[in-house]
Amino acid sequence: MFASRGLLRSSRRLVGGISSATRTYVNLSKPSTSVAVLELDRAPVNSLSKEMADAVSAAIKEAEGDDKVQALVLKSSNPKIFSAGLDITEMNNPEVERLEDFWRSIQDLFLTLYGSRLSTVAAIEGHSPAGGCLLAMSCDYRVMTEGENFKIGLNETKLGIAAPYWLKDLFVKTIGNREAELGLGLGKLYSPSEALSVNLIDEVVKNEDVLEVAMKEAETWAKIPPKGRVASKVMLRSEMMDELREKKELDVGWFRDFIMEEGTQKGIDAYLKSLGGKK
Numbered sequence: 001m002f003a004s005r006g007l008l009r010s011s012r013r014l015v016g017g018i019s020s021a022t023r024t025y026v027n028l029s030k031p032s033t034s035v036a037v038l039e040l041d042r043a044p045v046n047s048l049s050k051e052m053a054d055a056v057s058a059a060i061k062e063a064e065g066d067d068k069v070q071a072l073v074l075k076s077s078n079p080k081i082f083s084a085g086l087d088i089t090e091m092n093n094p095e096v097e098r099l100e101d102f103w104r105s106i107q108d109l110f111l112t113l114y115g116s117r118l119s120t121v122a123a124i125e126g127h128s129p130a131g132g133c134l135l136a137m138s139c140d141y142r143v144m145t146e147g148e149n150f151k152i153g154l155n156e157t158k159l160g161i162a163a164p165y166w167l168k169d170l171f172v173k174t175i176g177n178r179e180a181e182l183g184l185g186l187g188k189l190y191s192p193s194e195a196l197s198v199n200l201i202d203e204v205v206k207n208e209d210v211l212e213v214a215m216k217e218a219e220t221w222a223k224i225p226p227k228g229r230v231a232s233k234v235m236l237r238s239e240m241m242d243e244l245r246e247k248k249e250l251d252v253g254w255f256r257d258f259i260m261e262e263g264t265q266k267g268i269d270a271y272l273k274s275l276g277g278k279k
């Protein structure tokens with residue numbers, strides 16, 4: 001069993017220095033020669049602001065920069081929340097320019113993680129809605145904690161928004177068209193056992209075992225000769241990534257227009273107020 005905090009602290013130095021901005025929201029370590037661990041660390045819920053998205057992208061690139069590293073485990077510093085998804089405050093009465101830049105950072109994060117040469121394993125120790133589910137689905141393998149109160153899925157429609165086409169495509173690729181119709185339409189959040197039954201995740205294990213199982217899985221992937229492994233990943237993923245690269249600015253425009261609509265703003269505002277019960 002790994003004691004994650006100690007493990008990360010003691011091995012942080014092994015992966016070269018990262019910028020102070022990056023360090024604010026992530027911890028990058030290398031507990032074994034071929035596997036790096038990227039810990040999401042933005043309290044309280046690991047929501048993805050522009051800066052958080054940039055930090056995660058930069059840390060993935062840094063891990064890729066170490067030739068010996070072949071696999072990456074993505075985990076959270078919060079034992080109950082993998083990531084609460086996009087930072088909703090970024091979409092609440094935003095400045096247009098900031099909103100567009102925010103979305104570019106989210107696109108880049110997806111392209112960086114989904115297209116990484118590293119085998120990526122998500123260690124999902126708790127909730128993983130919306131953008132959290134995006135992070136998990138962008139990995140090669142997903143291990144989730146048991147506990148039927150924890151949820152994963154794309155609940156965008158419940159906020160009055162729609163997932164972008166590329167997130168919809170990723171969902172369809174992961175769980176199939178019919179289940180994606182149900183999941184997206186209903187904004188469904190799946191319990192771990194439900195998520196496993198539709199292949200949204202690959203394994204459900206006891207909470208205390210999530211990191212250890214994810215590390216073992218990462219070591220298994222890391223042993224596959226990288227040339228063929230990476231070529232296979234490229235074959236499976238490049239079409240979708242190329243399409244997004246081509247349509248990036250169209251997608252930014254669609255996102256901006258959708259978010260700036262008065263009705264969307266009302267929905268986001270009401271949803272944000274309902275969270276934590278304090279805003």
Ligand code: CO8
Nearest residue numbers: 047084085086087088089127129130131161162275276278
């Ligand atoms: N963004 C910003 N702040 C958040 C978010 C978030 N995603 N989630 C929670 N918070 C805040 C809460 O408002 C609260 O703040 P405060 O303490 O100031 O009141 C604080 O974090 C703690 O939240 P909770 O009290 O709710 O924490 P819990 O531990 O009780 O619950 C959950 C944790 C289950 C993760 C819960 O916070 C939750 O459900 N959060 C919302 C998750 C969600 O719906 N995310 C969707 C984000 S949108 C997205 O990712 C869409 C992608 C595609 C967009 C396409 C658009 C066109």
